[in-house]
Amino acid sequence: MPGGARDALPDMVDEGSDVAETSSDGVAVGGAGGANDNAFVRFAEVQKSYDGISLVVKSLNLDIAKGEFLTMLGPSGSGKTTCLMMLAGFEPATYGEIYLDGQPINNVPPHKRDIGMVFQNYALFPHMTVAENLAFPLNVRRMGKAEVQERVQRALDMVQLGAFGGRRPAQLSGGQQQRVAVARALVFDPKLVLMDEPLGALDKQLREQMQYEIKHIHENLEVTVVYVTHDQSEALTMSNRIAVFNDGVIQQLAPPADLYERPDNSFVAQFIGENNKLTGTLAARNGTGCEVTLDTGESVKALAVNTGAVGERTMLSLRPERVMVDPGEGQCDTRVPGRVEELIYLGDHIRTRISVCGRDDFIVKVPNSTEHAGLAPGNDVALGWRLEDCRALDMPANE
Ligand SMILES: Nc1ncnc2c1ncn2[C@@H]1O[C@H](COP(=O)(O)OP(=O)(O)OP(=O)(O)O)[C@@H](O)[C@H]1O
Numbered sequence: 001m002p003g004g005a006r007d008a009l010p011d012m013v014d015e016g017s018d019v020a021e022t023s024s025d026g027v028a029v030g031g032a033g034g035a036n037d038n039a040f041v042r043f044a045e046v047q048k049s050y051d052g053i054s055l056v057v058k059s060l061n062l063d064i065a066k067g068e069f070l071t072m073l074g075p076s077g078s079g080k081t082t083c084l085m086m087l088a089g090f091e092p093a094t095y096g097e098i099y100l101d102g103q104p105i106n107n108v109p110p111h112k113r114d115i116g117m118v119f120q121n122y123a124l125f126p127h128m129t130v131a132e133n134l135a136f137p138l139n140v141r142r143m144g145k146a147e148v149q150e151r152v153q154r155a156l157d158m159v160q161l162g163a164f165g166g167r168r169p170a171q172l173s174g175g176q177q178q179r180v181a182v183a184r185a186l187v188f189d190p191k192l193v194l195m196d197e198p199l200g201a202l203d204k205q206l207r208e209q210m211q212y213e214i215k216h217i218h219e220n221l222e223v224t225v226v227y228v229t230h231d232q233s234e235a236l237t238m239s240n241r242i243a244v245f246n247d248g249v250i251q252q253l254a255p256p257a258d259l260y261e262r263p264d265n266s267f268v269a270q271f272i273g274e275n276n277k278l279t280g281t282l283a284a285r286n287g288t289g290c291e292v293t294l295d296t297g298e299s300v301k302a303l304a305v306n307t308g309a310v311g312e313r314t315m316l317s318l319r320p321e322r323v324m325v326d327p328g329e330g331q332c333d334t335r336v337p338g339r340v341e342e343l344i345y346l347g348d349h350i351r352t353r354i355s356v357c358g359r360d361d362f363i364v365k366v367p368n369s370t371e372h373a374g375l376a377p378g379n380d381v382a383l384g385w386r387l388e389d390c391r392a393l394d395m396p397a398n399e
């Protein structure tokens, strides 16, 4: 099933039985009343408007399993932080209900939700030492002194800052401060941790290192994480599933590989990874396949993923590594002529820009083999692909 509905559900869904209904686009549909389900977090028909006029979150239905690492990914302003704020309790939902562990929480104040949080700008208390910062959520919970000490040390060790308890935040690097923030969100053993662009302020190397650390902490603690980022590689690296947001709507909810290999619509195809697009009109449909007449006249066989009726416009999506150069007989379902414009040597493969079907921005990743050693700008080549690697999707609004 494209876009992974049931097959996209993470394997850490416990309690055995079935999970919430899913709509055709893979987004979980909230059950009535939130009872009788296995979702640990459930957004059921949640809407949010700040101004009473426009919705920045539109009828959000999303089930998150216990122990899952779910990432909300999307462009700026798509509603990710708003969703996290509603889950944390800092923003009320305009409509709909949010459930945590089966209980409706719309009327539960933030501090009673027992949710750990990490934000982009660490927000540690500057006048407290690192250890005091970590002890804070424990003291609020009136935990005994010995236990507080033990937990603080354990949390610091977890983020490899065991020796830094006596320092103040200002005496730490950005990455170390962010680790303290992660430790503080986890120190009271919350069942759910929300992270909003927690690594956004760090440089690339540190960000990648912290991605692995957070991922390992998640695996070791078996805590449920809802993570927000607009960095797709971060989302692909860390998540069990990714909810791709655009304009307050989940466009697709699926594991990383599914999103890349089987985008449900043109937004996801273009937002995740590199995408070659061709535009045309649906000429015929036969089962799961279809035939599309390109605007330049060529006929292309594709998978009918998200198309209208015959005669309607469609965008074809092809990943650069799925396109073959001079394919042998029987290797492909569609063959079109092209001309090599530019080669970029990348060691194991050659990124090749090709003019084809009226476009000059078609990218093909050609394996660095002797077979293609003769490729040069100006060469005429044949391009080919298999039907299943060419996805016929909705036409983007701006085309
Ligand atoms: N407190 C607020 N009052 C009014 N409008 C708001 C408020 N917070 C967010 N918005 C608006 O709601 C929409 C969604 O914002 P949100 O912060 O959820 O986006 P986001 O996906 O987190 O974006 P980013 O990647 O930039 O952080 C935006 O149009 C934003 O301007």
Ligand SMILES: [Mg+2]
Pocket (backbone or CB within 6 Å): 080, 081, 082
């Ligand atoms: Mg945000």
